[in-house]
Amino acid sequence: MPDVLTNRQLNRATLARQMLLERSQVTIPEAVHFLGGLQAQQSNDPYVGLWSRLDGFTHEALTALIVDRTLARATTMRGTLHLHTADDLVGFRALVQDFLEAMWKSNFLRRFGSEDKAKVRRAGVRILDRGPITSGELGKQLKAKFPTAEALSLSVLLQMSETLIQVPPTRIWGNGAAPLLTRVENWLPPARPALTRTDLVRRYLAAYGPASINDMQIWCRLTKLSAEFRALDSALVVFQGEDGRVLYDLPDAPRPAADAPAPVRFLPLYDNAYLGYDNRRRMLSESDMKRINIFENFKPAVLVDGVISAGYVVSRRKDAARLEIEPYHRLSKKQVREVEAEGEAFLRFMEDGAASYTVEMQPFVA
Known part of the structure; x- marks a missing residue:
């Protein structure tokens, strides 16, 4: 029978992986890569998240990496904005593309009128390739060509079907302007390493384990990941949660003692340290x-x-x-x-x- 891990033991493991048990000396790109991206719905969320995780972090250091395109912000996991390394972004986006398109269909198809999706996408790409543009202006220009659809359904279709980058000077510290969007093809070099579902399982467990299959599926919104976990079976260790859940982890990943000291940390409005799980009791008490x-x-x-x-x-x-x-x-x-x-x-x-x-x-x- 697998060893049972208490919620407090899981908590300390999460804090250690998330660089919240002590501030890390790694570089900003190394941290963003290891964490599988940072939730970035709010402009300042990545800044807050990294300040609490990295020793000596400054606003200017992160802004410089966004400006020089080492890091980029786009819609990926859960249909939410994340800040990724340039090498990671396209791979993460490709894995969740089907989910994003299904998300658009569920929320916007009935507001799309009688328009043709393929024609809207082609028109949107032409607009985006003229230069960075806000989502509101993109929707307005598309609405003029496709009048039976709501403007928001048109702009979101482009955001869910094309990988759109939020480009500086918007969405950096101190700039509250509406984000400017451009296609990833206009912003990042074309050659990017592929990312498989099995790769993603390993990376999730490294940064969030021990965790269940459902935990990972909530984090990324991929489904039917049991096959990937089974394929990695011999490379993983198995535990059991207090409630009987099966938890998986990498053998050599840190699992500190339950009484390891945990410092006070301030998190941003959205942070995957707690959003990255189905069962969040490791981060939030039952009471x-x-x-x-x-x-x-x-x-x-x-x-x-x-x-x-x-x-x-x-x-x-x-x-x-x-x-x-x-x-x-x-x-x-x-x-x-x-x-x-x-x-x-x-x-x-x-x-x-x-x-x-x-x-x-x-x-x-x-």
């Missing part, structure tokens, strides 16, 4: 999961002792920066001090150049 639906609370998370323990809001009025933290359960005085200390460093990162910084820990309300 908090029952008491509050954190995943619909729309507040980025604070990790205390490795688990989601609070949400936060950053604000700035003139030169006064403020960080408000709302705890989801009672924290000890020592934990509060640790949150406040990390919070001040985080606020200075988020609002560099402010004249004053205030961290406010709100009282816990049961």
